Amino acid sequence: MDEGPRYLVTAPAEIAHGVGGVKTTGTSLPGNPIVDKAVMAVTGGFLALFIVAHLVGNLKIFLGHGHLDAYGEWLRDVGQPFLPRTVLLWGFRIVLTAAFFLHILAAIRVVRRNRMATGDRQRPAKTGGTPVQRYAAATMPMTGVIVALFLVFHLLDLTWGTANPGFQRGAVERNLIASLDRWPVAVVYSLAVLALGFHLVHGMWSLFSSLGFHGRRIDNVRRVIATALPAVVVLGNLAIPVAILAGWVS
Numbered sequence: 001m002d003e004g005p006r007y008l009v010t011a012p013a014e015i016a017h018g019v020g021g022v023k024t025t026g027t028s029l030p031g032n033p034i035v036d037k038a039v040m041a042v043t044g045g046f047l048a049l050f051i052v053a054h055l056v057g058n059l060k061i062f063l064g065h066g067h068l069d070a071y072g073e074w075l076r077d078v079g080q081p082f083l084p085r086t087v088l089l090w091g092f093r094i095v096l097t098a099a100f101f102l103h104i105l106a107a108i109r110v111v112r113r114n115r116m117a118t119g120d121r122q123r124p125a126k127t128g129g130t131p132v133q134r135y136a137a138a139t140m141p142m143t144g145v146i147v148a149l150f151l152v153f154h155l156l157d158l159t160w161g162t163a164n165p166g167f168q169r170g171a172v173e174r175n176l177i178a179s180l181d182r183w184p185v186a187v188v189y190s191l192a193v194l195a196l197g198f199h200l201v202h203g204m205w206s207l208f209s210s211l212g213f214h215g216r217r218i219d220n221v222r223r224v225i226a227t228a229l230p231a232v233v234v235l236g237n238l239a240i241p242v243a244i245l246a247g248w249v250s
């Protein structure tokens, strides 16, 4: 039976660092490895939900002129009149930023721990799963760095406008088209979306075991999620630069 990707060398990590954070050698990082994994899984799940919601919002560009801008306005208005305008949006941005940094910090700790346990800087070999799952598992740090670097450019491009000469505050649709009409930028977006897809394949797969969910039923559920979610995210997000470059959306 296909059991998905897994590290060949997991036992030494547990031997070196103990279970539940009990230090058994002098080389382990302080803190609890189970907590690091759980933080990575919970924040990763939250970030994945954001990615899906963000895609649903972005796809409004295909509904015709004005829909994406109206959605952008709604994001700023939501919570009114109970809360002043943009307060809910800012609250969400703060939670999102915290989740993003916690995810990176936990990931660094998990990677460092694995490397210290194997005694060298070589990545452990992966076994099991499809070639895509194995590639996704082996390239997690690299795809994570690509997505993080892309995010910096993306915010400069579409939120702050510094990297987008056609930028106008509040004109979401116009800014998006002005940005992705430049083919090098469309290529950068497309490659970043592919990297995100691979990151999600392994992220969605390991989220369950990191939270302690195991078993054949769980494997069936996570196999579907770890395939369908990245596929939807990649195809949906790729459709936007392709449509803009092809002139289907202008």
Ligand code: HEM
Binding pocket: 051, 054, 058, 072, 075, 093, 147, 151, 154, 158, 159, 172, 176, 189, 192, 193, 196, 237, 238, 240, 241
């Ligand atoms: C083709 C792919 C993508 C498109 C077309 C796209 C489009 C957009 C647009 C139009 C905005 C500005 C929204 C506004 O001003 O209201 C935005 C903001 C943002 N995007 Fe993307 N995006 C894409 C991929 C991504 C990815 C992969 C991530 C995360 C890894 C991401 C994270 C964000 C964040 C954090 C913001 C700022 C949200 C805010 O200011 O509240 N985007 N995106």
